[in-house]
Amino acid sequence: MASTGRLSLFQRIVRWLEDWTFSLRLRLGSKIMYDHVRKIVRTSRSELVKGPCSRQELEAMEYVEAHTSVCLPRVHRTYDRREGLFIAMDYIEGTRLDTIWPQLNDADKRGIILQVWDYARQLHACRPPASLKDVTTASLSGGPVRDGILGVDDVGAISAGPFATAEDFHSFTRGNSNVEGFPRSPPHTGLVHADLTPRNMILKPDGRLCIIDWEFAGWWPIYWERVKWHFSDFPPMPDWVTLLDEVSGWTATVRLDSEFSAYV
Structure with missing residues (x-):
């Protein structure tokens, strides 16, 4: 999970709830891909969770958003799970x-x-x-x-x-x-x-x-x-x-x- 050092108390509570409900939200969400290798799940109208992912992918997404005008999903947060790194990002309508x-x-x-x-x-x-x-x-x-x-x-x-x-x-x-x-x-x-x-x-x-x-x-x-x-x-x-x-x-x-x- 990303650092919570700069988050308000309310934001930290929201993060804790997101962590606690993570597995449930993956199971109940709209599954785009869901197998033993990769899970891509739409967890809300505006958010998609993908994983396990590599750090290479996370680094690239954050860099491109900060340094270019390329349209890509914005990273919301990450989850460090036993299975690996999961990235919560924008769900792109289209x-x-x-x-x-x-x-x-x-x-x-x-x-x-x-x-x-x-x-x-x-x-x-x-x-x-x-x-x-x-x-x-x-x-x-x-x-x-x-x-x-x-x-x-x-x-x-x-x-x-x-x-x-x-x-x-x-x-x-x-x-x-x-x-x-x-x-x-x-x-x-x-x-x-x-x-x-x-x-x-x-x-x-x-x-x-x-x-x-x-x-x-x-x-x-x-x-x-x-x-x-x-x-x-x-x-x-x-x-x-x-x-x-x-x-x-x-x-x-x-x-x-x-x-x-x-x-x-």
Whole structure:
């Protein structure tokens, strides 16, 4: 549970009640996912609880909310349970993008892709703090990272890194068939969501797109974003990868390098 040092007496009582009723609220809430691996439950009109989660996901969500205008669920509080870390966050009203993407016309698809790329550029423009100047790939706090493409899932005991240099990370991924064949440029480090796929996006009634599922986000080489939007395109969404490659300019290495020249 988050620190209660700065909370009023009333707020501390509310927190205590939330802790005491936690298991009951998970059982009675509207279950989006509920199995032995992951529980995602809508516990009220405005709140969703997800867990177990990694610290990597929590750090990314809090950082992005504080440093960008990217739309994502706001973290309300955390619960440290025997099963692991649970995050209480905003429930985002809207439609999951993968359920409507195939029916959208070309203009609507391009408009959404432009939103996605604007968000991605904001993330990629973020840089690790001076305390992490010698880190190329890490969680937001400089710890190990998780990513399914590397064979380390978003929860569990196994993780990878952190990696001090681009070559260290390249050596770790060398021979990985999911990674080979992609230009490893630009190699500089930025904040990468690492799972930009329609199933991780909610289209709100006002047309604004919100990004969810930040479990793989962290400090990565910028090119990792493209590797992952290709890898994560399952089931394939018509035009998704093609439009992202086109709008980002990542279909050609020379354009890709110039696209990010302002951030280097």
